[in-house]
Amino acid sequence: MSTSSALDTSAPADSSAAPAIEATDLVKQYGDFTAVNNISFSVTRGESFGLLGPNGAGKSTTMRMIAAVSSRTSGTMYVSGIDPQAEGPRVRARLGVIPQQDNLDEDLTVRENLIMYGRYFGLPRKYLLAKADELLEFAQLTHKAKARVEDLSGGMKRRLTIARALINEPEILLLDEPTTGLDPQARHVLWDRLFRLKETGTTLVLTTHHMEEAEQLCDRLIVVDHGEIMAEGSPAGLIREHSTREVLELRFGMDRNPEIAAALETELGNREGLGYSHIEVLPDRLLVYADDAEAALEAIHADGRRPMTSLIRRSSLEDVFLRLTGRTLVD
Amino acid sequence: MSTSSPTADKDAISAKVGARGALYQAERILRSMRAYGGVILFSSTFQPIMYILAMGLGLGALIGATDDFVEYGAESYLMYIAPAILASTVAMSAGIEFTFPVMAGFRWRREYYAAQATAITPGQIALGHIMAASVRFLVHSVIFLAVLFIFGVLSSPLAWLQLFTAVLGALAIGLPIMAYISTLREEKGHAALIQRFVIMPLFLFSGTFYPLSNLPVFMHPIGWLSPIWHTNELGRVLAFGQPTSGLMIGVHLTYLVGIVVVSYVFIRRTYIRRLGYEEWGGRTPGAKRAARKQQALETKEAAQAAWQGDAPQPTVRSGLFSNMYSGNIRAVFQRGIMAIRNSTGLIFVSGFLEPVLFLASFGLGISPMLEGGVEAADGTISYAAFIAPALLAVAAMNGAVFDSTWNVFFKLRMTKLYRTMMATSLGPLDVAVGEILLALFRGALYALGFLVILTGAGLVSPAAALLMWITALFIALGFACVGMAATSFMKRFQQMDWMMMVLIPMFLFSATLFPISVYPAGVQAVIQALPLWHGVELMRDIAFWEFSSLTLVHIGYYLVMILVGGTIATYRMKALFLR
Structure with missing residues (x-):
C-alpha cells in the first residue's frame, strides 16, 4: 500500500493544469490473482484514450481504480492531480462514469433519473430541471422523459446512461464497453454523441474489445493482456508497426x-x-x-x-x- | 435399453409432455426450491417448536384455567391452538409461494417463457406451479405434525388427516392470491399489500389463538370468510375431536374446495392468455393515477423560475473523512422519498396497520379468557394496555431490520443502486446515513399512526405517547445500526433469509404477549439477553410511567447496539458500498 502517496502530493496542486490521468507502476491483486500488473500510462486533457483487450485483461479493474471505487495494491495514480484513493468524492466530482451494465434507477422515470443523479453531486434542483431537459435533447430522449426506465429499448437505456454521466459536466468521461450489445444503428448514434463531447474538450477514456470502436474514437490506446501493456500508440501507428x-x-x-x-x-x-x-x-x-x-x-x-x-x-x-x-x- | 436417441421421435416427445408436462414443470420449481431447502426445513421444524413453547406454554400459563377448553374437546390451551397454528403457518407460506415466484416466472426471470418454448402448455405451467407448492406445504405439514405428536398434543387417531386439510387450506388462501398476482404486468408492492390487507387480517381474526366467539359479533364474518378459520375448525375436529355437526364439516370442506376450484379456473385462464397465442402482457393497476400525479408534479416544476447564472459546482468537502463523507446526505434521502412517491402510496401509509391488527386481535380475543387482566406493579391492567407498548417496540424492530438488511441488500445486489451512487461525488457515509435516516423517517410515520390510535383508545397518555414516539426511533436506530453491520457480511440471498428467521423467535420470546414471569428462570435469562425484550420493557416503563434502575439498563443496551453496530458498519462501509 502506498500510504506515502498522501504526503508526496507534490503532483500539481492546481488540478486544472494537471494531466487528466497519470498512472505509474499500477498493481492490483485480488489474493493470489494479479488483475493489473505494473502498468503505467498518462492521458492528457482533451485526449481520447482507449484500453483495448479481451475479457479479463484488467481493463475494468483499471477503470474502477480511476473511478475511485477500487483501491490499488501498489503504484501511484492521479486523476486531475488528485489521488482517487485518498479523496474519492473530490475525484468522482470531476468524472462521468458509464458502466458496462446500465444501472439506471428503475423506481424513477427517465427524467427523474437525470435529476436525482445530479442531486447526488449536490447540484441545485432548479439548475437540474433545465439541465435534464438539455441532456434529454442531447440523448434524443425528450419524447421519453416521463417513461419508466424499464420501458426503454437497449439503445435508449445506453443513451440515458451516457446523458446521466454528463449531468455534472465532467472533465473526464469513463466509458466501460460503451456500445457492447447495441445494434449497428444505435452504435453509430452513440459514436456521434461521443464525437460531439470530444469536440467540446471532454477527455474520454474507454475500454473496448470492439476494434472498429477503438479505431473510430481513440486518439491513442494501450493494448492490455493479462494485466500488462502489450503495446501503445495511435490506431494507425499500431497497425503500421505490428501488421x-x-x-x-x-x-x-x-x-x-x-x-x-x-x-x-x-x-x-x-x-x-x-x-x-x-x-x-x-x-x-x-x-x-x-x-x-x-x-x-x-x-x-x-x-x-x-x-x-x-x-x-x-x-x-x-x-x-x-x-x-x-x-x-x-x- | 433402447439404442435410439430419446430425441429421435418428436411426436412421441410431444405425446409424453402432453400427458406429464405439469409434472416436469413441478420438478423444475421443486429443484429451484432446493436453494432454499435449508431455510424451508429449518422453518418448518423450528417454527412449530417456537410457537408451542411461546404461545402454547407461555400464553397458556397466563390464561391458566384449562377447563375452558374442555367444551371444545381439548385438554389444554396448547392442545387447542396446535392444529390452528399448523394451518396458519402453512397458509402463511402460501402467501410467499404464490406471489414472488409467479412474478419471477412472468417477469423478473421469465422462467415461464422458457417452459413456453417447449412442448409444455400454459395450463400445465400453472398446474405444475401449484403442484410444486403443494409438495412444499405437505413437507411442512408432515414435519409440523411430527413435532406436535412428540409434544403429545394430538389425541385423535385421525390427526394425521390434517396433512390434507392444511394443504387444502393453504391452497384456498394461496390460489386466489395467485389468480390476482398472475394478472399483473409488474409487481409494485402488490404482494406487500396482499400480506397486510388480506393475509394478516385473515390470520389474526380466524380463531387461531382463541375461539372465534371471543371476538365481538360484528367481527365474526371475517372469520367465516377466512379459509384459515375453516381449516382451523377442520383441524380441531381431526386433532382432538372438537364436537362439530356433520353439516358444519360439510360447509367447511365445500367452502375450501369451492375456493380452490374457482380460483384454479381463473388462474388457468390467465396463464393461457399470457403464455398462449394471445400474448397478453397483464394489467398495470394504478398506471393512470401515476401518470396524473407525474403530470401535476411537472406543472408545479414548470411554474418555478429558471436557473440563473453559471453552472454550479458539485458538493465536496475537504478535511477530516473527506474520503468517506461529502456532506450530501440529503440527496440520498431525497432519492428514497422520490421512489416512495412513485410507488403505491397505500403501501407506505398502511405500514402501521400491522401492530393495530395485532392489538385488535389479541386485545379483543385473549382478554375474555383472562380473569381480571395482567398483573403489573400497581394492580392489574387490561391485556390490551399490557401488549400495546410492546407491539410498538416490535413494529420499530421489524421496520428497522427490514430496511437495514433486506432493502440494503436488494439495492446492493439486485438494483445496484449503491454502485450508481458511488459513481458520483457521494461518499459511503452519505449513503449509509441517508439510508438510516430514511428508515427512521418511515418508522416515525408508522409509530405516529399507531400512537394516535393508542392515545385515542385511552391506552396511553399523550405525554407518554410523545416519549414513546421518540423511544420507537431510538429502538429503530439500534436495530438499524446492527442490521447494517450484519448486512455488510452477507453474500447471498439465502443468508438474508436466515437473518429474517431470527426475528420470529425474538418476537415470540420477548414477553410481548405475556409477562416474562411465566417462564422458568433459565428461559428468562435468555429472553433478557435479547435486544427486543429491552425495547419492550422500555416502552412499558414509559407507558405505565414507572421508571427504575432497569430503565437505564434498557437504554444502555440500545446505546451499546447503536455504538457497536454503528462502528462496525462504518468500519465495513467500503465492504458494503464499494464492492
Missing part, C-alpha cells in the same frame, strides 16, 4: 487449415514482391498477412489451390492484437 497493409482471409473447409497453412507458408515465403509477412491459423479460417493481398491470392490460385471463400481487407487493430497476443479479442 501488414492488407490481409487475405481464406477458408478451406473444416480441419484442413493447419496443414494448408504450413504449405502456404513456404510457397508464399519464396515469392518476391508480395510483402508477405506471416499466416495466422484460426479455427475457421486462415489469415495471410501481405502488403499486396491481391497478388498473394493470385499466387495461391496459380499453385492450384482453390479456397472455398476468399476475402481481401485492410489490416485492423484486431490483427494487431492477434499478432501481439496470439489470441483473438472475442473468444
Whole structure:
C-alpha cells in the first residue's frame, strides 16, 4: 500500500493544469490473482484514450481504480492531480462514469433519473430541471422523459446512461464497453454523441474489445493482456508497426487449415514482391498477412489451390492484437 | 435399453409432455426450491417448536384455567391452538409461494417463457406451479405434525388427516392470491399489500389463538370468510375431536374446495392468455393515477423560475473523512422519498396497520379468557394496555431490520443502486446515513399512526405517547445500526433469509404477549439477553410511567447496539458500498 502517496502530493496542486490521468507502476491483486500488473500510462486533457483487450485483461479493474471505487495494491495514480484513493468524492466530482451494465434507477422515470443523479453531486434542483431537459435533447430522449426506465429499448437505456454521466459536466468521461450489445444503428448514434463531447474538450477514456470502436474514437490506446501493456500508440501507428497493409482471409473447409497453412507458408515465403509477412491459423479460417493481398491470392490460385471463400481487407487493430497476443479479442 | 436417441421421435416427445408436462414443470420449481431447502426445513421444524413453547406454554400459563377448553374437546390451551397454528403457518407460506415466484416466472426471470418454448402448455405451467407448492406445504405439514405428536398434543387417531386439510387450506388462501398476482404486468408492492390487507387480517381474526366467539359479533364474518378459520375448525375436529355437526364439516370442506376450484379456473385462464397465442402482457393497476400525479408534479416544476447564472459546482468537502463523507446526505434521502412517491402510496401509509391488527386481535380475543387482566406493579391492567407498548417496540424492530438488511441488500445486489451512487461525488457515509435516516423517517410515520390510535383508545397518555414516539426511533436506530453491520457480511440471498428467521423467535420470546414471569428462570435469562425484550420493557416503563434502575439498563443496551453496530458498519462501509 502506498500510504506515502498522501504526503508526496507534490503532483500539481492546481488540478486544472494537471494531466487528466497519470498512472505509474499500477498493481492490483485480488489474493493470489494479479488483475493489473505494473502498468503505467498518462492521458492528457482533451485526449481520447482507449484500453483495448479481451475479457479479463484488467481493463475494468483499471477503470474502477480511476473511478475511485477500487483501491490499488501498489503504484501511484492521479486523476486531475488528485489521488482517487485518498479523496474519492473530490475525484468522482470531476468524472462521468458509464458502466458496462446500465444501472439506471428503475423506481424513477427517465427524467427523474437525470435529476436525482445530479442531486447526488449536490447540484441545485432548479439548475437540474433545465439541465435534464438539455441532456434529454442531447440523448434524443425528450419524447421519453416521463417513461419508466424499464420501458426503454437497449439503445435508449445506453443513451440515458451516457446523458446521466454528463449531468455534472465532467472533465473526464469513463466509458466501460460503451456500445457492447447495441445494434449497428444505435452504435453509430452513440459514436456521434461521443464525437460531439470530444469536440467540446471532454477527455474520454474507454475500454473496448470492439476494434472498429477503438479505431473510430481513440486518439491513442494501450493494448492490455493479462494485466500488462502489450503495446501503445495511435490506431494507425499500431497497425503500421505490428501488421501488414492488407490481409487475405481464406477458408478451406473444416480441419484442413493447419496443414494448408504450413504449405502456404513456404510457397508464399519464396515469392518476391508480395510483402508477405506471416499466416495466422484460426479455427475457421486462415489469415495471410501481405502488403499486396491481391497478388498473394493470385499466387495461391496459380499453385492450384482453390479456397472455398476468399476475402481481401485492410489490416485492423484486431490483427494487431492477434499478432501481439496470439489470441483473438472475442473468444 | 433402447439404442435410439430419446430425441429421435418428436411426436412421441410431444405425446409424453402432453400427458406429464405439469409434472416436469413441478420438478423444475421443486429443484429451484432446493436453494432454499435449508431455510424451508429449518422453518418448518423450528417454527412449530417456537410457537408451542411461546404461545402454547407461555400464553397458556397466563390464561391458566384449562377447563375452558374442555367444551371444545381439548385438554389444554396448547392442545387447542396446535392444529390452528399448523394451518396458519402453512397458509402463511402460501402467501410467499404464490406471489414472488409467479412474478419471477412472468417477469423478473421469465422462467415461464422458457417452459413456453417447449412442448409444455400454459395450463400445465400453472398446474405444475401449484403442484410444486403443494409438495412444499405437505413437507411442512408432515414435519409440523411430527413435532406436535412428540409434544403429545394430538389425541385423535385421525390427526394425521390434517396433512390434507392444511394443504387444502393453504391452497384456498394461496390460489386466489395467485389468480390476482398472475394478472399483473409488474409487481409494485402488490404482494406487500396482499400480506397486510388480506393475509394478516385473515390470520389474526380466524380463531387461531382463541375461539372465534371471543371476538365481538360484528367481527365474526371475517372469520367465516377466512379459509384459515375453516381449516382451523377442520383441524380441531381431526386433532382432538372438537364436537362439530356433520353439516358444519360439510360447509367447511365445500367452502375450501369451492375456493380452490374457482380460483384454479381463473388462474388457468390467465396463464393461457399470457403464455398462449394471445400474448397478453397483464394489467398495470394504478398506471393512470401515476401518470396524473407525474403530470401535476411537472406543472408545479414548470411554474418555478429558471436557473440563473453559471453552472454550479458539485458538493465536496475537504478535511477530516473527506474520503468517506461529502456532506450530501440529503440527496440520498431525497432519492428514497422520490421512489416512495412513485410507488403505491397505500403501501407506505398502511405500514402501521400491522401492530393495530395485532392489538385488535389479541386485545379483543385473549382478554375474555383472562380473569381480571395482567398483573403489573400497581394492580392489574387490561391485556390490551399490557401488549400495546410492546407491539410498538416490535413494529420499530421489524421496520428497522427490514430496511437495514433486506432493502440494503436488494439495492446492493439486485438494483445496484449503491454502485450508481458511488459513481458520483457521494461518499459511503452519505449513503449509509441517508439510508438510516430514511428508515427512521418511515418508522416515525408508522409509530405516529399507531400512537394516535393508542392515545385515542385511552391506552396511553399523550405525554407518554410523545416519549414513546421518540423511544420507537431510538429502538429503530439500534436495530438499524446492527442490521447494517450484519448486512455488510452477507453474500447471498439465502443468508438474508436466515437473518429474517431470527426475528420470529425474538418476537415470540420477548414477553410481548405475556409477562416474562411465566417462564422458568433459565428461559428468562435468555429472553433478557435479547435486544427486543429491552425495547419492550422500555416502552412499558414509559407507558405505565414507572421508571427504575432497569430503565437505564434498557437504554444502555440500545446505546451499546447503536455504538457497536454503528462502528462496525462504518468500519465495513467500503465492504458494503464499494464492492
